Amino acid sequence: MTRDELCLKLKEQKGEISDLTNTVWKLKRQCENSIRKEGVSVKEHESLELSSLMDSCSEQFKCGFPDSNKRSKCQKRPYSKTT
Numbered sequence: 001m002t003r004d005e006l007c008l009k010l011k012e013q014k015g016e017i018s019d020l021t022n023t024v025w026k027l028k029r030q031c032e033n034s035i036r037k038e039g040v041s042v043k044e045h046e047s048l049e050l051s052s053l054m055d056s057c058s059e060q061f062k063c064g065f066p067d068s069n070k071r072s073k074c075q076k077r078p079y080s081k082t083t
Helices: 003-038 044-064
Strands: none
16 A cells, blocks of 8 residues: 555544544433433342442441531541640
8 A cells, every 4th residue: 555545544544533432422421411311220139239338338438528517426526625
């Protein structure tokens, strides 16, 4: 193949890649919009797995992301004077 033919083929491939990239972005947006509108359903056995997982790490989560509206036992207490 000549240089011009190779350059033409490369240009065609770049165009195809660009088209595929655009298609992927469109599908991604459609999927995200669908999830926002309809939500995500979870099967019963998956729900049980998620709830057991949440139970096992809920204390770690509470310590890592404390509620700013209430005092948590994980929060460090401010220094106080001792007499």
